[in-house]
Structures are given as C-alpha cells and as structure tokens.
Amino acid sequence: MTATFDVIVLGLGAMGSATAYHLAARGAKVLGIDQFDPPHDQGSSHGESRIIRQVYYEHPLYVPLVQRSFALWRKLEKESGEHLLTVTGGLMIGRDSSGLIQGCVRAANEHSLPIEQIRLSELQERFPQFMPIQGFTALLDPAAGFLAPEACIRTHLQMAVRAGATLHTNEEVLKWGPTADGGVRVQTSRGAYEAGKIVIAAGPWARELVGAMGPQLVVERQTVLWFKPPGDREQWGPANFPIFMCEFDDGQLVYGFPVQERGWKAAVHYEGEHVRDVRSARRNVEPHDVARVRNAVARLFPWVSEAELTHSAVCYYTDTQDLRFVIDFLPGLPQVLISSPCSGHGFKFATAIGELQASLVLEGKCDFDVAPFRIDR
Numbered sequence: 001m002t003a004t005f006d007v008i009v010l011g012l013g014a015m016g017s018a019t020a021y022h023l024a025a026r027g028a029k030v031l032g033i034d035q036f037d038p039p040h041d042q043g044s045s046h047g048e049s050r051i052i053r054q055v056y057y058e059h060p061l062y063v064p065l066v067q068r069s070f071a072l073w074r075k076l077e078k079e080s081g082e083h084l085l086t087v088t089g090g091l092m093i094g095r096d097s098s099g100l101i102q103g104c105v106r107a108a109n110e111h112s113l114p115i116e117q118i119r120l121s122e123l124q125e126r127f128p129q130f131m132p133i134q135g136f137t138a139l140l141d142p143a144a145g146f147l148a149p150e151a152c153i154r155t156h157l158q159m160a161v162r163a164g165a166t167l168h169t170n171e172e173v174l175k176w177g178p179t180a181d182g183g184v185r186v187q188t189s190r191g192a193y194e195a196g197k198i199v200i201a202a203g204p205w206a207r208e209l210v211g212a213m214g215p216q217l218v219v220e221r222q223t224v225l226w227f228k229p230p231g232d233r234e235q236w237g238p239a240n241f242p243i244f245m246c247e248f249d250d251g252q253l254v255y256g257f258p259v260q261e262r263g264w265k266a267a268v269h270y271e272g273e274h275v276r277d278v279r280s281a282r283r284n285v286e287p288h289d290v291a292r293v294r295n296a297v298a299r300l301f302p303w304v305s306e307a308e309l310t311h312s313a314v315c316y317y318t319d320t321q322d323l324r325f326v327i328d329f330l331p332g333l334p335q336v337l338i339s340s341p342c343s344g345h346g347f348k349f350a351t352a353i354g355e356l357q358a359s360l361v362l363e364g365k366c367d368f369d370v371a372p373f374r375i376d377r
C-alpha cells in the first residue's frame, strides 16, 4: 500500500528543512525526502557561513521578512540549544550613487532602520583591515552578521523529527504528478508516496523537476575561497571584523566574512558560469576560478593577491530573471508549491520562508505579501 501524508517536502536543504519543521510543528503529517543526507555540500547551502543583514539593499520589501527571520533564528536557537547566528555588524561599501548604497539608504528610510555612515577617515581608525577607496562611502548595518548554514539545516531537521516529521534521506525523487483526487503522488528510487500537497524545495535541481510549468531559472556556478589573513588572526575574527559587501565602479560586487575554522572567506556576488545540468557540472575549483575571485577581492584587500589559499568550494545560485524569489503554487496545480529559487540571497530568510510556506500549504494564506514572488509577476 502507498504511504500517505498531508504534505511531502521534496528537498531538505535550506528551504525544505525549514518548511518540514514548521509544517510538523503545526501538527501536519509530513514526509521530507532528499537525494543526499543534508546538510551536504552538493547544492546551495554549504560553506560555513551565510550573510544575514537587515538594511536590505535589494528591495525594502524584504525587510519585514528578514526581521521575522532574525526572530525565528533566535527562537530556534533557544529551543534547540544550538548557536546559529553571530552578529558582527555589516559594512556596505560603495559610491553614494551605487545600487548597493542607494538600496541600503532606501530600505533604511522606508523602514526607519538604524544605519551608521562611516567616513573614509574614520574607516581606517575603526576598521583598519579595510582599504579606504577614494570617493567611496561605508554604511554600517548594526544588526547584520552571519548564520552557520550546516547547523541551521541540521537543527531544522532535528526539530522537524522531534515534532513528528518522517525524513527519508539518500532517496531520489524520480517523478511526481497529480492524483485524480487533487493530491500528489511521488515516485522515488525506493518507493511511492501520496500526499494532499507537495512543496518542491529542490534548489538548483528545481528546473528539472518542474520544467516548463515553473519559472524561468538560471543556475550559476559560484566559487568561494578561504584565505589565511595577514597578521594577528584575532583582528579578522567576529569580534573585530564585520561581514561586508562592496560594489566597485564597474558594478562588480564582492562580499566576505570574519575568519572561521577554514580561514577568511570571500567571493564575488553573481557573474558565475551558467550551468545546464547540475548533475554533470564541474565541481572542482580550477586555477582560473581562483584567479577570478582572488583578483576581484584584492581590489579591496590587496594582500589577497598573494595570500595562502586555505580552502575552496563550488556552490550554486538558482536565479530568476529579476533576482527575486519564487514562492507560488504551480499554474493549475494548487497542491504544488514551488519554493527556493532564491537568486543567491535566500539563506537568511529560510526559517521565515519555511513558516510562511507552512501557512500557505495548510491555510492557503500567510502573513506576508507574496505577490512579488509569484511566478507570473
């Protein structure tokens, strides 16, 4: 006999683990399925750290969602006893006319958020690790910091199980489809299951699972590097070094984190190689990948040109055309919610997205306006 559930969550990465937790916490009978054993390093959610920031330059519409996320990450920490979120402050650097600085100012004004302008002369005194660039402004978002992505996923999954969810790992979903009674049937490498609803949270694999019914998506291969920073390691640690983003005059964006176990991590935001098929994509980091990121980051931290590389990783962005998220039921299939094409900036929101997806699936509505995330926006 086919096992039946209220909701199947397909994919247990950032979005799926959070969704499975919030659904189970509300009493739904949940089956979560993943082809690997999350947290793993094959998708979009690995690599020690993810930036979380409140003064959201991309658009002010994300501010209430990130505020809910801060509250929910703290709640999850309290309930689980795990440390997930480290506040370091966040330095946003660029010209006043740059998209980064203008976007921050807009978000801060619209939502009355605290933000501090740091003059060039002050930057050297307060954050001597940063090279001042003539004509650039620095804004400090005091709420910003970083999340530990692997711990976040592990904790959501543990709490989901504690709340009664069934999780199947190392089990690939081969196909899914609607049933005659308006539910869904899922065929996996190990069996078949039915449910009233399904949440497809398959990250960079979403394209192949949803096909033409879903949004147009581009998967970008990103390279992330860790370096040995110069001098006293402490000055690069979370107590002394904030997360940062910097937009250069040609629009290139780089970002980075305080030093952690693997070293001092930095990368380029966007500009990644487009990937047709994640399953056959190049996973190794090659010399030209290292040179590209090293050269970009050295524009702000010149020592990076010669620094010892301590670690590297490949990870995938799943981008929509306007770089906004997709959280929507598939056209004509109100039992199928697609989640997670988060265009390289979704991790911080995972717990709030999990909560709102649980509401959408169980009640058909949620506390946030998800119209900007509709497929047909």
Ligand SMILES: Cc1cc2nc3c(=O)[nH]c(=O)nc-3n(C[C@H](O)[C@H](O)[C@H](O)COP(=O)(O)OP(=O)(O)OC[C@H]3O[C@@H](n4cnc5c(N)ncnc54)[C@H](O)[C@@H]3O)c2cc1C
Residues within 6 Å of the ligand: 010, 011, 012, 013, 014, 015, 016, 033, 034, 035, 036, 038, 042, 043, 044, 045, 049, 050, 051, 052, 171, 172, 173, 174, 201, 202, 203, 204, 205, 206, 209, 222, 223, 224, 267, 315, 316, 317, 339, 340, 341, 342, 343, 344, 345, 346, 347, 348, 349
């Ligand atoms: C290098 C990099 C840096 C980033 N930095 C930030 C940042 O600083 N801040 C931020 O907020 N966001 C950041 N992001 C974005 C963020 O990490 C992603 O938006 C988020 O992790 C996406 O999570 P996901 O659940 O959609 O995908 P994933 O975590 O990849 O999960 C998808 C899951 O679905 C499973 N799956 C897929 N297909 C199947 C199948 N057929 N059967 C079974 N299971 C399946 C996969 O195994 C996987 O576990 C970054 C992303 C990258 C790559």
